[in-house]
Amino acid sequence: MSSVKITRELHFSAAHRVFNPEWTDEKNSEVFGGCANPNWHGHDYRLLVTVEGTPDRKTGFVMDLKDLKSLVESRVIQDVDHRNINLEVSWMEGVIPSTENFVMEIWNRLVREFPEGVELSKLTLWETPRHCVEYEG
Amino acid sequence: MSSVKITRELHFSAAHRVFNPEWTDEKNSEVFGGCANPNWHGHDYRLLVTVEGTPDRKTGFVMDLKDLKSLVESRVIQDVDHRNINLEVSWMEGVIPSTENFVMEIWNRLVREFPEGVELSKLTLWETPRHCVEYEG
Amino acid sequence: MSSVKITRELHFSAAHRVFNPEWTDEKNSEVFGGCANPNWHGHDYRLLVTVEGTPDRKTGFVMDLKDLKSLVESRVIQDVDHRNINLEVSWMEGVIPSTENFVMEIWNRLVREFPEGVELSKLTLWETPRHCVEYEG
Amino acid sequence: MSSVKITRELHFSAAHRVFNPEWTDEKNSEVFGGCANPNWHGHDYRLLVTVEGTPDRKTGFVMDLKDLKSLVESRVIQDVDHRNINLEVSWMEGVIPSTENFVMEIWNRLVREFPEGVELSKLTLWETPRHCVEYEG
Amino acid sequence: MSSVKITRELHFSAAHRVFNPEWTDEKNSEVFGGCANPNWHGHDYRLLVTVEGTPDRKTGFVMDLKDLKSLVESRVIQDVDHRNINLEVSWMEGVIPSTENFVMEIWNRLVREFPEGVELSKLTLWETPRHCVEYEG
Amino acid sequence: MSSVKITRELHFSAAHRVFNPEWTDEKNSEVFGGCANPNWHGHDYRLLVTVEGTPDRKTGFVMDLKDLKSLVESRVIQDVDHRNINLEVSWMEGVIPSTENFVMEIWNRLVREFPEGVELSKLTLWETPRHCVEYEG
Numbered sequence: 151m152s153s154v155k156i157t158r159e160l161h162f163s164a165a166h167r168v169f170n171p172e173w174t175d176e177k178n179s180e181v182f183g184g185c186a187n188p189n190w191h192g193h194d195y196r197l198l199v200t201v202e203g204t205p206d207r208k209t210g211f212v213m214d215l216k217d218l219k220s221l222v223e224s225r226v227i228q229d230v231d232h233r234n235i236n237l238e239v240s241w242m243e244g245v246i247p248s249t250e251n252f253v254m255e256i257w258n259r260l261v262r263e264f265p266e267g268v269e270l271s272k273l274t275l276w277e278t279p280r281h282c283v284e285y286e287g
Numbered sequence: 288m289s290s291v292k293i294t295r296e297l298h299f300s301a302a303h304r305v306f307n308p309e310w311t312d313e314k315n316s317e318v319f320g321g322c323a324n325p326n327w328h329g330h331d332y333r334l335l336v337t338v339e340g341t342p343d344r345k346t347g348f349v350m351d352l353k354d355l356k357s358l359v360e361s362r363v364i365q366d367v368d369h370r371n372i373n374l375e376v377s378w379m380e381g382v383i384p385s386t387e388n389f390v391m392e393i394w395n396r397l398v399r400e401f402p403e404g405v406e407l408s409k410l411t412l413w414e415t416p417r418h419c420v421e422y423e424g
Numbered sequence: 425m426s427s428v429k430i431t432r433e434l435h436f437s438a439a440h441r442v443f444n445p446e447w448t449d450e451k452n453s454e455v456f457g458g459c460a461n462p463n464w465h466g467h468d469y470r471l472l473v474t475v476e477g478t479p480d481r482k483t484g485f486v487m488d489l490k491d492l493k494s495l496v497e498s499r500v501i502q503d504v505d506h507r508n509i510n511l512e513v514s515w516m517e518g519v520i521p522s523t524e525n526f527v528m529e530i531w532n533r534l535v536r537e538f539p540e541g542v543e544l545s546k547l548t549l550w551e552t553p554r555h556c557v558e559y560e561g
Numbered sequence: 562m563s564s565v566k567i568t569r570e571l572h573f574s575a576a577h578r579v580f581n582p583e584w585t586d587e588k589n590s591e592v593f594g595g596c597a598n599p600n601w602h603g604h605d606y607r608l609l610v611t612v613e614g615t616p617d618r619k620t621g622f623v624m625d626l627k628d629l630k631s632l633v634e635s636r637v638i639q640d641v642d643h644r645n646i647n648l649e650v651s652w653m654e655g656v657i658p659s660t661e662n663f664v665m666e667i668w669n670r671l672v673r674e675f676p677e678g679v680e681l682s683k684l685t686l687w688e689t690p691r692h693c694v695e696y697e698g
Numbered sequence: 699m700s701s702v703k704i705t706r707e708l709h710f711s712a713a714h715r716v717f718n719p720e721w722t723d724e725k726n727s728e729v730f731g732g733c734a735n736p737n738w739h740g741h742d743y744r745l746l747v748t749v750e751g752t753p754d755r756k757t758g759f760v761m762d763l764k765d766l767k768s769l770v771e772s773r774v775i776q777d778v779d780h781r782n783i784n785l786e787v788s789w790m791e792g793v794i795p796s797t798e799n800f801v802m803e804i805w806n807r808l809v810r811e812f813p814e815g816v817e818l819s820k821l822t823l824w825e826t827p828r829h830c831v832e833y834e835g
Numbered sequence: 836m837s838s839v840k841i842t843r844e845l846h847f848s849a850a851h852r853v854f855n856p857e858w859t860d861e862k863n864s865e866v867f868g869g870c871a872n873p874n875w876h877g878h879d880y881r882l883l884v885t886v887e888g889t890p891d892r893k894t895g896f897v898m899d900l901k902d903l904k905s906l907v908e909s910r911v912i913q914d915v916d917h918r919n920i921n922l923e924v925s926w927m928e929g930v931i932p933s934t935e936n937f938v939m940e941i942w943n944r945l946v947r948e949f950p951e952g953v954e955l956s957k958l959t960l961w962e963t964p965r966h967c968v969e970y971e972g
Binding site for chain 6: 713
């Protein structure tokens, strides 16, 4: 039997500042522009979590969507929603919070949490309505 | 010459009930929650059909989009739109109508219907604005 | 100080059948087409609730959005989500569940529930991504 | 000749904290929840600016959309995009940055700036994909 | 009994050129920029037609949505879809095809066509995903 | 370190006519329908450009999004926005402007322009809100 991918979309709102702590404010402003603003800015992030597996014969489900939602909420959303990503998210400590780095750390938070037979397949993270990142591990 | 994918989006509205007929109502309600409601519930499904091929030298088309739309309408949409998926769709008989199982049966309805040189590449089926399934055969 | 409108969007999935019980199945099918299917069909409804008032001097809020969400969930969403509107919603009994009638009954469920100084201003109910109804009481 | 409304949508990303400086942190947290987080959070705001007037006989325009965009960018967007609304926006000083208060101050920034015959009709400000405010002065 | 508004969304794709035939090409280019390009440009227009009335006691409908769709298709869509608005639409002859003028002419095509008890309430015409016009007669 | 994909969405509005110059008007109309209209029609194209690479250790970026936007604007958007694709785009000369052929030529405009370590991964081009093409080279 073939494998199917299922995707659940979740939202969170957070503040961040994209800067390199080894650089001066001038250098950060030159490289990152407004994204390096020391007073922070923020986004309504839109996260799509895709997992893959063979549907269970008894339920027709790769994974129960309520379980998928709960897992992502407990491992990711509750840590970042209405938070400052630079200051308050332990698993982002020491990481420049670009969308690229952020999605890779979210992957690490999730990849080992799925039941047998279900694999994390892709994360898509929209930072604004105009740009997103995709990560497949 | 390289191959290109083209995707057409179609919509339909249907009722269904996700339950396992081998189980009691209690067990179904425990596993599937509101999705097992014996009085049915329903969705506005959004189906994206992706086919792949090399554009024809004389038309620039992988496949005429009107033909693609007609094919999906005649093989899928007219069977399911404003229908009860459990009771009225012959090719879903005996299948638990989870989104996963549903997209695999839609694949079976379409995969052998394309002209030479055109292959069904992917189906994406959104059951609500918050979750979808993807199937590549 | 001027009044401001705030809107919260909520979703629910339900089954229904649009038919007039005083008519024969033939007549219903003639008038309502697939919407009268005796085996039901369903939708992912999208409800936008708009209330109006003067922002409170101490909070800057017309009404706390969490309270607005809770109110609509307890008075409307929990009654209709994953339900059959014809069979299971007491406040729709004896009402033909057209989108027009449905939005007026949702209005009746909500209009007297707001705190002093806050008025229900408009309900917008999308039944499919292609059509909606608006009601202002 | 009748009047027509034209609307231009613009986006910006900002950080903020919704709190009342006359209250303790405990009281703020109790009333505003995560929105009062002293470490800030943020949003991708979506602003729709609607103006009204009679189309000019020579251009068919109520107002040139490029002019409308420039006006909103110079009076609003450049002040708030990638900024901290509490700390860096002079015209929000002393104002609790709820969406309600924010939209009223944006109105004040724009209302007297339009050419003769064009009137600001409505502002719609989406703070998240799930809620918005509307203001008509 | 109160009145309810119902809205149907329809799409069409067309070419146009916004220019004043009394002006030189230079003057047109100065005023209208790329919109005056003599070689045309085009849009995927999104038209929302809103009508108002009291729901019929026997159907629960203000107006059958299939009838509303047919009416707009026969009076508007079939004239403009995959057409050049300046050259091929008789009821736009002599009219500068700004979105403002266009929506007023669409209004004239529709306003007298509704059955008794149903009134055209509003037209909303999106020319791009970033701007729209609204007209209420 | 793993590679990440980043996507930027851009828009443009253009006119075109899909026809084969080796055929008669009758044959073109038979094959292409309204798309072959000699008076042109047009679309609001939505282009998603996806590039892939390993995030830079010092910035956390695969590529600066402002640079990605500038590159696509200078190589593609400024050539096609508010233009006639058949008549005014030098790199579409002699090419039937189907969405399939169009996306392949946009690929050719972009593929060799990226800095070392960054690769063009996919282009997705929506011609209407209902259909798109995808190309991966």
